[in-house]
Amino acid sequence: MLKGVTFAMLVAVASCTCDFPPRFWCDSKAIARQCGVEFLCARQSWVDESEVQPVKLDLYMESLCPDCIEFVTKMLYPTWKKFMGTGIMSLKLYPYGNAKEVQDGATGMWNFTCQHGKQECAGNLIENCVQKYTDYDVEKYFPIFNCIESSKDPVKAASKCVSSAGLDWNVIQKCSSGAEGNKLMHETAVATDNLDPKHKYVPWIVVNGIHTETIQQEAQDNLPKLLCDTYKGMKPAQCQNYDEKTKLRVTYRED
Incomplete structure (x- = not known):
């Protein structure tokens, strides 16, 4: 977090121009730019893609x-x-x-x-x-x-x-x-x-x-979400529309 800037302050400022919820802000540079958090995302989330x-x-x-x-x-x-x-x-x-x-x-x-x-x-x-x-x-x-x-x-x-x-x-x-x-x-x-x-x-x-x-x-419940949450690089567009309602619940196992 930037010195003197709280997450709540960031949300308040970004919400005026941002069309995405906070969990997507650092998923791409385009979203970060729109939401005014590009510098923060660069410091906190983005790594060398190579x-x-x-x-x-x-x-x-x-x-x-x-x-x-x-x-x-x-x-x-x-x-x-x-x-x-x-x-x-x-x-x-x-x-x-x-x-x-x-x-x-x-x-x-x-x-x-x-x-x-x-x-x-x-x-x-x-x-x-x-x-x-x-x-x-x-x-x-x-x-x-x-x-x-x-x-x-x-x-x-x-x-x-x-x-x-x-x-x-x-x-x-x-x-x-x-x-x-x-x-x-x-x-x-x-x-x-x-x-x-x-x-x-x-x-x-x-x-x-x-x-x-x-x-x-x-x-087993939601593999797309697990992948997107685990991946450390720039999130692909597919990470922006995974659906919690499409869960698969396995109810038994072969022991």
Whole structure:
């Protein structure tokens, strides 16, 4: 705060010419200029844009988990689409969740047991292979994930979702049913098992390397708001119209 100037005084002066509530004043230089708080925002809020990092969001999930499907299709994917191209968000998905693995001493292969049965293991393997064959480019693999997870039978729909995205389904199928997919899912299992704190349920949401129950619930309730509140750079225009009424409340979890 500027010396001798209180926030109340600032509000009183700015309210005469400002069309935005105080929480938006420092979101852009145009708004700050209109509201007469450009100097204050420069001192208090704006940082070197070249040093600003996107909000890093990691989602640990399962292909057939009802809560994961709900979060991915109703909150995460729409939010990701809304903010695409803004640089506000860095996203990675880990399809494994509450699965367990045991290595076969004779073959070196991993045997997976998934919470929702063999079909879920098949779905997890497919999604791990999709990531590999899209070079882990979220802009390529996330639409495929969303297509799969939005289907009534995700595993059955996978071939169509993969082919529609321009990938060779035969390549993905070979990967998911062989040693390559086995290795990929083991790597995802290791990443999941190395979480600190250990995950207790899925979806398990980590923001900038941190998981807390508050972060988890805020992400599930209103991910756009969490992103905008967490991002340290100049807020994109999308941050000016997130709607509290569009919350998604997840009412149960897969423990």
